[in-house]
Amino acid sequence: METLAGAELCFPHLLNTSCRKPMLPPSDAILLNILLSSVSLLTVVLNLLVIISISHYRQLHTPTNILLLSLAISDLLTGLHLPGVILNKETCWLIGDIMCTVAHLDLFTIISVSVGNMVLISVDRYVAICDPLCYPTKVTPGRVKICVFLCWGCAFLYSSLILMDHLTHPGRYNSCVGECVAVIGYTAEAVDFVFSFIVPITVIIVLYMRVFVVAVSQARAMRSHIAAVTLRVSVTAKKSERKAARTLGIVIAVFLICFSPYYCLSLEGQNTFVSASSVLVGCLFYVNSCLNPVIYAFFYPWFRKAIKHIVTLQILQPHSCEANILWKGRGEC
Numbered sequence: 001m002e003t004l005a006g007a008e009l010c011f012p013h014l015l016n017t018s019c020r021k022p023m024l025p026p027s028d029a030i031l032l033n034i035l036l037s038s039v040s041l042l043t044v045v046l047n048l049l050v051i052i053s054i055s056h057y058r059q060l061h062t063p064t065n066i067l068l069l070s071l072a073i074s075d076l077l078t079g080l081h082l083p084g085v086i087l088n089k090e091t092c093w094l095i096g097d098i099m100c101t102v103a104h105l106d107l108f109t110i111i112s113v114s115v116g117n118m119v120l121i122s123v124d125r126y127v128a129i130c131d132p133l134c135y136p137t138k139v140t141p142g143r144v145k146i147c148v149f150l151c152w153g154c155a156f157l158y159s160s161l162i163l164m165d166h167l168t169h170p171g172r173y174n175s176c177v178g179e180c181v182a183v184i185g186y187t188a189e190a191v192d193f194v195f196s197f198i199v200p201i202t203v204i205i206v207l208y209m210r211v212f213v214v215a216v217s218q219a220r221a222m223r224s225h226i227a228a229v230t231l232r233v234s235v236t237a238k239k240s241e242r243k244a245a246r247t248l249g250i251v252i253a254v255f256l257i258c259f260s261p262y263y264c265l266s267l268e269g270q271n272t273f274v275s276a277s278s279v280l281v282g283c284l285f286y287v288n289s290c291l292n293p294v295i296y297a298f299f300y301p302w303f304r305k306a307i308k309h310i311v312t313l314q315i316l317q318p319h320s321c322e323a324n325i326l327w328k329g330r331g332e333c
Contacts, residue, residue, distance in 0.1 A: 081107060
């Protein structure tokens with residue numbers, strides 16, 4: 001009996017402190033593997049296409065696309081995080097408490113970066129729609145790159161502060177050897193709820209309400225045919241900006257739907273486990289990272305054209321980075 005019991009332990013030689021091996025029903029384990037593996041593969045491939053497209057083609061080096069590039073990188077890291085989730089579901093945590101803390105810090109940083117990217121995208125659309133004449137001078141690629149760099153740095157610093165107990169005492173909340181969990185205290189939970197949910201969501205909603213009001217007024221102006229011929233060119237440009245705002249608004253709406261369950265748990269005052277142990281929270285979070293490039297493919301012709309160039313290996317041709325991705329026609333050098 002001792003041999004049988006030891007076989008069910010993560011570390012059989014630690015009879016008193018070892019965790020038991022996760023025992024998922026075979027059907028559930030197979031279903032979970034297929035689901036998470038498919039989402040992981042699709043997330044990595046699609047976001048990699050976004051990263052290659054924006055990074056390679058010079059026409060796509062716009063401030064808005066730099067923000068989309070940052071979002072795609074965070075989504076790619078989310079997809080790469082999924083294999084670890086599968087292992088943590090079916091096997092014991094065998095690589096130590098320090099790596100457990102690193103894994104949770106990585107996941108928490110990705111969440112914070114995603115929230116920051118959504119705020120930056122909302123600010124970008126607000127300036128583009130509400131102050132289009134000053135947009136080229138206010139929002140430059142250099143300034144956007146600095147904002148993206150600060151977003152990643154602040155996200156890492158913020159996550160380190162939230163998980164300070166785990167960084168100073170790795171494995172503090174593990175009930176046995178072979179477990180990998182991270183628990184956020186009530187104080188840190190409240191701070192995280194305010195700064196990672198309430199404040200960003202308020203900023204996003206206020207900015208997009210303003211964008212919606214301005215977009216409606218511009219549409220009415222177009223229908224009234226008051227603008228002169230010279231102004232119609234400007235109106236056409238604003239129409240493309242409004243289309244981009246609509247697309248990115250859908251991205252943000254999907255983001256809110258997928259991220260809300262985690263913060264709802266915080267609002268209820270529960271100790272949230274910052275891991276993939278919660279099936280609902282974990283699946284929604286990972287699916288969101290997979291949906292973003294799908295939305296781009298559906299609404300952005302340049303993304304579909306870039307994918308065609310990549311799949312057909314046109315990207316390997318000389319001077320392919322100068323290809324005309326934004327307009328119809330070949331446009332290659």
